[in-house]
Amino acid sequence: MDKKILIVDDEKNHRLMLKIHLAEEGFEILEAENGVEALQLIDENDFDLILLDIKMDIMDGFTFLSHMRQKDLHIPVIVITAFSNVKTAVQAMKLGAVDFISKPVDTDNLLDLVKNNLKASSDESISGADNVLKNYVFEGVYSEEGLGKIIEMLKMVAPTDATVLITGESGTGKELVAKSIHDNSHRKNGPFLAVNCAALNENLIESEMFGHEKGAFTGAVSQKKGKFELADKGTLFLDEVVELPLPTQAKLLRALQEKVFERVGGEKSIRTDVRIVAATNRNIKEMVKEGGFREDLFFRLNVFPINLPPLRERKSEIPLLVKFFIDKYSHSFNKLIRGYTDSYIQKLMKFDFTGNIRELSNLVERSIILCTSDKLDASHLPEPEHSDFSEDSAMDVRGNERNLITKALKQTNGNKTKAAEILGISRRTLHNKIKEYEIEV
Ligand SMILES: Nc1ncnc2c1ncn2[C@@H]1O[C@H](COP(=O)(O)OP(=O)(O)OP(=O)(O)O)[C@@H](O)[C@H]1O
Ligand SMILES: [Mg+2]
Known part of the structure; x- marks a missing residue:
């Protein structure tokens, strides 16, 4: 049976435009000029999804959403907002909308959103978190004010082979971004390998990166390939790169500049084809000034810098992220959580999030464990602790x-x-x- 979609918008031409695109995909479309009409149609029909304009003279979108809520109607609503009006979108999502799209509507984007949300509603169990994660970074839920600009940059840089340096506090998503650069590049079928450069011992880190020959140092009982070799045709993620000891920095520089290296204790020059993405949560420029990090290496790595803002500077993304983590965790805890109350988000907004998205993720996970109904509310959160670390x-x-x-x-x-x-x-x-x-x- 065709899926039925209701379009609620007071502009006739806009309704028509949406209708044409959706009807082409085989959806059955009904239209309403305002919230009142829409509520009537909902009484008489079984809709699979609603597209809702917010600004309407007779019963606007917000009021309509509140009515739906009061009536306990669980039809997914996608809100259409003026270009990049994220506040409106966030408010609508607090009232239960599942997603938003901004005007002028990009039709490909619209179809994706519609299909994704239809799927979610027909299949109550939540779709695989990994999929959402990937979409999230590039096309899915993020706000224009928050990661919007960064996503644009990622889209541009991912398909190239340019070296990317990701900076940002702990828990801001550096590794996630590194992985999505890989997943959206022509190397996606090749390996994505990470090196934790904070490993203390110089021998260990060099052998991890470049490999070693048998007997190169005590403990090197057999030959071992390093990540530079193993990541051939793929992406090598150098995490916490500023922690590298200075001698290793020199070797890394050479590997990047001349694209050759030797295994520790070896003589043969090895060539591989790797793309480098590096990350650090420290102020790398300061480190260069203080002499802890080589300037030439810094310039090699800093070809395409991406700085991830802390969560406290993009709090408008919190409702979207909460929704994302609810999907992710209710799945693994086998609970059907349908959303959260206003008070839940209000309380969350009071946190400082020194641990950034990782902290938010932990809070939501904890809430889900504590939740015995189908909605998260403020009582499932601890009291926000304010750090003194301005x-x-x-x-x-x-x-x-x-x-x-x-x-x-x-x-x-x-x-x-x-x-x-x-x-x-x-x-x-x-x-x-x-x-x-x-x-x-
Ligand atoms: N935009 C996002 N959407 C969904 N999940 C996110 C997002 N950003 C980060 N996360 C999640 O938050 C957690 C922390 O992210 P990640 O490990 O990438 O941070 P990091 O910047 O590398 O932190 P650290 O400096 O501590 O290594 C991960 O579980 C990640 O999946
Ligand atoms: Mg990390």
Whole structure:
């Protein structure tokens, strides 16, 4: 049976345009000029989806959504908003809309959205998180104000072979972005391998990157290929790249510049075809100034910089992300959660999110575990803790040092490198202070 879609819009031409495109795809379309008419049609028909304009003279979209809610109608609604009016979209989503599209409507985008949301409604179990994740980064739910510009940049750079340097606080999605660059490149069928450059030992990190010959160092009992070799025809993700020891930085530079390297303890020059994506949550330019990171290597890596803003600077994305994580987790906990109350989002907005999206994800996961109804509400959230780590206070470490250090360690789960960074002091200084104040880690 054809899926039935209701278009609610007070502009006749706009309705017609939408109708033509959707009818072509075999959908059955009914139209309403305003919210009142729409409610009537809903009484008489069984719709699979509603496309809703927000600005209408007789009963606007918001009021219509509230009515739907009161009547407990669970038809997916996609809201059509003026170009990049994200606030409106967010408000509509709080009232239960499942997605939004901005005017002028891009028809391909519209069809994708319609199909995705139809699917979700006919199949109550939530669609695979991985799919959503991939869409999310490029076409799916993100706000223009938030990641919008970055997504545009990603779309441009992904298909090229350009080296990308991703910066951003912990938990902002650097690895996710690196993976999506790979997935949207011509290398997508090749390997995506990550190297954690923060591994402490120089030998280990070099052998991880370039491999080693048998007997190259104590413990090198057999020959091993490095990630540069294994990632041939694929993408190599250099995570926490500023942590590389200086001698390794020199070797990496050569591998990038001349595209050849040798295994540790080996003589044969090896050539591979890898695309490099690097990431760091530290201020790499500062590190260059302080001499901890080679300037020439920095320029090699910084061909296409992408800076991911912290979540507190893109709070408008929170409702979209919450929806995403509900889909993801209710699936794995086998719960049918249909959404959240206004108070849930209001309380979430009060968090500082020093742990960024990872923190939000944990909060939603926790809420789902606690939730015994089909909606998340404020009682499923802990009280927002406000960190004292505005930049000003980080500068003022001396004042209440012990307190700040304890909090920083708590927030980073005892990760001293990250804690030191939040505090704006070196790891060594932090180490000394921990001893001095006898702080338990
Ligand atoms: N835009 C997003 N949409 C959905 N999930 C996201 C998004 N950004 C990040 N996440 C999720 O948040 C978590 C943290 O992201 P990720 O590991 O990519 O961050 P990171 O910047 O690499 O952090 P760190 O510096 O601590 O390594 C992951 O589980 C990731 O899937
Ligand atoms: Mg990471």
